[in-house]
Amino acid sequence: ANLVATIGPSGGEFVLLTNPDVVWGPGSIDALLEAAYRWPRAGTFGPLIRDPDGALYPSARHLPSLVRGGMHAVVGFVWKNNPWTKSYRQQHLEPSERPVGWLSGSCLLVRREVFDAVGGFDERFFLYMEDVDFCDRVGRAGWLNVYVPTSEILHDKGHSTGREPARNLRAHHDSTYIYLADRHPGWWQAPLRWTMRGALRVRARAAVRRSRRERARSARSGGKA
Known part of the structure; x- marks a missing residue:
């Protein structure tokens, strides 16, 4: 389950969703907040995520299409470098602050007005895809999802799942x-x-x-x- 905190005056301008096992890098929350003021039309903001061994986790991705998402799900576990997974994960791109399709729900800063407007997470999704679904609905509502690699966290995905x-x-x-x-x-x-x-x-x-x-x-x- 995610921990939820509100940030800002009057009950909180932002909602911070984070897994309890996340380890924050110095100034990471401030970096997300600073990005929020640089991107007034963005609804969600996600940090750069590293695995416990220091490897970069691909947390800023395209939204999955029927073919790309389906093929990633079917063959991604046995064929790691298949073209659908590489395209979906945007692994060829260097970390940079930019709008993306979706961001990892293990750590997500969300404008409260956006969180309330789209209705939060869909409970039909168990363990996976709830962040993809949420960010897609944010985008359909006219907001951006922005990747902020100047904010960095450490997260053990195996511990969470x-x-x-x-x-x-x-x-x-x-x-x-x-x-x-x-x-x-x-x-x-x-x-x-x-x-x-x-x-x-x-x-x-x-x-x-x-x-x-x-x-x-x-x-x-x-x-x-």
Whole structure:
């Protein structure tokens, strides 16, 4: 669950959403607030995120299209450098302050008027895609989502999502399908939706079986299951 804080006078001009395991870099909150005043038409602001080993996490991304988002979800776990994932994550771009499709919900500064206007997060999404859905609705309401790499945090994604990869992958696929089906409801898109849903289910079942085999091997060898 995210921690929520309000910042500013009169009950808070901004809402700060952050995971409890986030480690803030010096001046990171101030950098987000300064960006908010530079971008009066922006509704959300997200920092640069690093993994515990110092690697840059791609937290500022394109919104997922039916093809790009679906292919990333289906093959991204086994084919890390596939073209759909690279395009989706914008990994070819150097960190710079700019509008993006969506920002990681592990740490997000939001104008309170924007948060209230779009209705916050959609509870249909579990563990994944709630930030994508939220930022998309912010954009549809006429606001920008701005990446602010001068603000930097450290975040252990594995700690936040737990240590059950099979369950997490299934949740990721379910949330991905909900998001894409919401945005692409047309009858002419139905065959692609059905194909994607079938592929996601097959991928999730395969991950569950693999996770069970790995746990069984670990138990037999005397390791922790």
